[in-house]
Amino acid sequence: MTARPVLASDSAPRLAPHTRLRHDAMRGVWTVQAPERTFMLDDTAHAVLAHCDGATTLNGIVDRLCDAFPGAPRATIAADVAAMLQDLADKGVILA
Numbered sequence: 001m002t003a004r005p006v007l008a009s010d011s012a013p014r015l016a017p018h019t020r021l022r023h024d025a026m027r028g029v030w031t032v033q034a035p036e037r038t039f040m041l042d043d044t045a046h047a048v049l050a051h052c053d054g055a056t057t058l059n060g061i062v063d064r065l066c067d068a069f070p071g072a073p074r075a076t077i078a079a080d081v082a083a084m085l086q087d088l089a090d091k092g093v094i095l096a
Contacts, residue, residue: 005089005090006086006089007058007085007086007094008058008096009059010057011057011058012053012056012057012058012096013052013054013058013085013089013094013096014052014054014094014095015032015093015095016092016093016094016095018034018035019033019034019093020032021046021049021050029041030045030046032088034092039088044080045084047065048061048065048081048084051065058081058082058085062074062078062081065081
């Protein structure tokens, strides 16, 4: 059994090789396509995943989102981003 990948603030998440971030023009939504499954993204999830380039750290993603959503508390953004990306890492969609 392999160890669960745990994202840290200095992790630089990226989509796994078998996944793709795609815009579904028919439905007008962003999706993450993985083998035999698709994740429909809301605007917030897309804003997070758009920064998962393998170079930007988790802290860097939070910084960018704080700039994009200046009214939201940093602690809330950090907690939500970490939880979402950890869930996707647990599902094999995100690597760090």
